Amino acid sequence: MLNLPAKELFSRHPGNPVISINDLPYQANTVFNAGATRVGDEIVLLMRVEDRRGISHLTVARSKNGVDGWRIDAQPTRMPEPEKHPEELWGIEDPRITYLEEKQRWAITYTAYSESGPLVSLATTTDFRHFYRHGPILPPEDKDAALFPVRIMGRWAMLHRPVSTMPEVGAHIWISFSPDLKHWGEHRVLIPASKGGWWDANKIGLSPPPLKTDEGWLVLYHGVKTTAGGAIYRLGLALLDLKDPRKLIARSDEWVFSPREEYEVFGDVDKVVFPCGWVAKGNDVLIYYGGADTCLALATASLSELISWLMKHRT
Numbered sequence: 001m002l003n004l005p006a007k008e009l010f011s012r013h014p015g016n017p018v019i020s021i022n023d024l025p026y027q028a029n030t031v032f033n034a035g036a037t038r039v040g041d042e043i044v045l046l047m048r049v050e051d052r053r054g055i056s057h058l059t060v061a062r063s064k065n066g067v068d069g070w071r072i073d074a075q076p077t078r079m080p081e082p083e084k085h086p087e088e089l090w091g092i093e094d095p096r097i098t099y100l101e102e103k104q105r106w107a108i109t110y111t112a113y114s115e116s117g118p119l120v121s122l123a124t125t126t127d128f129r130h131f132y133r134h135g136p137i138l139p140p141e142d143k144d145a146a147l148f149p150v151r152i153m154g155r156w157a158m159l160h161r162p163v164s165t166m167p168e169v170g171a172h173i174w175i176s177f178s179p180d181l182k183h184w185g186e187h188r189v190l191i192p193a194s195k196g197g198w199w200d201a202n203k204i205g206l207s208p209p210p211l212k213t214d215e216g217w218l219v220l221y222h223g224v225k226t227t228a229g230g231a232i233y234r235l236g237l238a239l240l241d242l243k244d245p246r247k248l249i250a251r252s253d254e255w256v257f258s259p260r261e262e263y264e265v266f267g268d269v270d271k272v273v274f275p276c277g278w279v280a281k282g283n284d285v286l287i288y289y290g291g292a293d294t295c296l297a298l299a300t301a302s303l304s305e306l307i308s309w310l311m312k313h314r315t
Ligand code: BMA
Pocket: 033, 093, 094, 233, 269, 272, 274, 290, 293
């Protein structure tokens, strides 16, 4: 048999990065990790923009095809508001967007960088112009949180990544439940970080929100490998039971996407691919990811290919 290189599951857009700091109508340091969703016939991104102080805010970009022709808000769409929300003192970061059909609005879980460390905050919107802040829903240190779009067994469900004060424990993906989106409990570890030399040893976290497929909730998560040359942020796949996402059906035995292109390898933080949003388009999925904490890039994948690959490559 010919030793052909394995086909990549993710195709990078040839025009990457799709949004860079020079595309912003105002001055800032970097634009990267963006939540993504479909609003009417447009794709809306809620981008993390880091200003020249080092503090992040969120800015909206809209496009008909989700690839180019981006219309970016002239001013920051949502600045941190530390006077009213002290937990936002050092910025707001890494939004994940979930449309809640039942509530007819989008829920945004984001990292609020408080004096006590990063925590998970919730906001809702109906138009990506006005946002209602619900405040912190999980205390520090916790981030990489996203809601499921529907109630599970009558309750809302959320994936997130708390960090233990015991470094040897590692940082894992947890699942929690709530009757009202405000009060969260029934916390339990769902996907543990691997150990030793694995690409996803010691520290992992959810990337975009879980995506509903016929086979289960598809999860794209990041793993952080610590090397002598610094950390490498890569991506892997998992599948959760549709009815009871506390059941892990599959987890990939290797990473599926890794920094390779210049815009992923060199930046404010080298060797990082970090998606916070993906949008299904037929059988395809558009994945929006931060490159090296500096720019915003796009990759596409076939959902059926991701799932059939995962079923053959489960640990
Ligand atoms: C994580 C988050 C991301 C960032 C990544 C790499 O902890 O803060 O926003 O992209 O680190 O720096």
